[in-house]
Amino acid sequence: MKKISTLLLFFIVFGAKSQTISEKLGAVSTNFKITSASQPLNVTNQIILKQNRTESKKDHEDYEYAVYERYYFQFISDSKLVASDRSDIKNEALVKSNHDYNKDGYFIRLYDENDFLIYEFSRETGVRFNRDYNTGKGGYFTYEFYLSGFPLVLLDKVKRIDVQIID
Secondary structure (H helix, E strand, O other), rough: HHHHHHHHHOOOOOOOOOOOOHHHOOEEEEEEEEEEEEEEEEEEEEEEEEEEEEEEEEEOOEEEEEEEEEEEEEEOOOOHHHHEOOOOHHHHHHHHHOOOOOOOEEEEEEEEEOOEEEEEEEEEEOOOOOOOHHHHOOOEEEEEEEEEEHHHHHHOOOOEEEEEEOO
């Protein structure tokens, strides 16, 4: 019995998956195939992270506060995203989905397992971390955009995410 208990304890201790820092902070690891203008990207890490946001606005003498949650998709690639001219991204897609025409925004398409387009949208880059964090040697280009405007349950159907920069 002692040998079985020791063996069981060994498998629990050494077989348990250790959490990453992002997982300890509440992020969920994902395994989407990430492309840019349909070109494959070598993505090393990808997560969805919930961030609580508080905004305040002063209206005359009173302050108004809004507290809400946003979900962000973040990933690290060893190369930069493809920058496409706005005219190269179908204008009817941008108009059809009521997308913003912001310079340096992202255009994102979500595809299912049959490569069927589920949803497409654009986002302002806000804070775009598309810099090389490895001082010119490549490998640490990070990107982030928030997920809103569609039911998050759709993410269960998504197999591929195509992201490109609207230039």
